[in-house]
Amino acid sequence: MSAHLVIADEVATALGEGRGVVALESTLLAHGLPPGRSFEVGVRLEKVIRAAGAVPATIAVLDGVPRVGLGIGELERVCSPGLAKLSLRDLGAAIAMRRDGATTVASTATLAHKAxxxxxxxxxxxxxHLSVPSGTVTWDVSADLDVLANTPVTVVCSGVKSILDIAATVEVLETRSVPVLGYRTDHFPAFYLRESAHRVPWRVDNAVDAAEVISAHGEVSGSGVLMVNPVPAEYELDRALHDRLLDEGMALLRERDIRGKDVTPALLEHFHSGSAGSSLAANTELVADNARVAAEVAVQLSSR
Known part of the structure; x- marks a missing residue:
């Protein structure tokens, strides 16, 4: 515990005893899911991690204090509308101004590492991000990539959303020397879709092998590791529907001149409404499966 970081007792105890702990971001709950659904998902993710033998640590900033591990009341507060979205660049301001905020991948990874x-x-x-209009150069690159390149945390996810430029993202990861492990897959997932056109350089098929690779990487590099786990097959979005919604969404961006940080929320909302909820189900189930896999890996890492 410090002036700028409070670790929940359960999390601190688990870390002190060398047990597996899995960090969870709060932006998913505050901004990525509809009100009412987010709290249900937040509780479920923590249960999934516990069932796999690890301890969950949902991270957020409340009253200007970064908190690693939330009580039920704090989790409800994070799921309330109106929380600021805090990337790494925003943490200092939120702390100094005593604001509430949900942490992104970049800020969550940073705080998890500090804990x-x-x-x-x-x-x-x-x-x-994809260029809007098409063919122009975009400088819109998520801070997640640079933070992962400089922070020794393993991120388990379902790749990047297909509304992003997957080819450019994969290239940036390679340039930043971030290893990408496919979990039971040879292809880089596209979030709603199990496969994109891009292959992964390395594949692992169980948590033991993943932990071996992560441990070995930690001996030679200070970067993080990206482990990509495809959406469960039964929840994958129909590819024809996906492609139609993506084309429509990109046209919508051009028509309304939507740019920058407003691009992703606009496209996600189009997917949720246009798929009659199928994309929302895919989102929920893939993050739950990622939580399970991450917990299994965390347990294996804790034994090393």
Whole structure:
């Protein structure tokens, strides 16, 4: 515990005893899911991690204090509308101004590392945004990528959303020397879809092998590891529906001149409404499965 970081007793005890702990971001709950559904999902994710033998640590900033591990009342507070979205660049301001905020992948990974947590589960990693209009150069690159390149935390996710530029994102990960492990897959997932056109450089098929690779990487590099786990097959979005919604969404962005940080929320809302809830079910189930896999890996890492 410090002036700028409070670790919940359960999490601190687990870390002190060398048990597996899994970090969870709060932006997924505050901004990625509809009100009412988010709290249900937040509780479920923590249960999934406990069932796999690890301890959950949902991370957020409340009253200007970064908190690693939330009580039930704090989790409800995070799921309330109106919380600021805090990337790494925003943490100092939120702390100084005593604000509430939900942490993104970048800020969650940073705070997890400061707390001593080695594994983090989420839905999708941020990446390089598609150019709008098409053919122009975009400088919109998520801070998640640089933080992962400089923070020794393993992020378990379902790749990046297909509304991002997957090819450019994969290239940035390679340039930043971030290893990508496919969990029971040879292809980089596209969030709603189990496979994109891009292959992963390395594959692991169980938590033991994943922990071996992560441990070995930690001996030679200070970067994080990205482990990609495809959405469960039964919840994968129909590819034809997905492609139609993506084309419609990109046209919508051009028509309304939507740019920057407003692009992803607009496209996600289009997917949720246009798929009659199928994309929301996929989102929920993939993050729950990522939490399970992350917990299994965390347990294996704790024995090393």
């Amino acid at each position: 001593g947590i080695r594994v983090f589960a989420t839905g999708g990693l941020g990446g390089v």
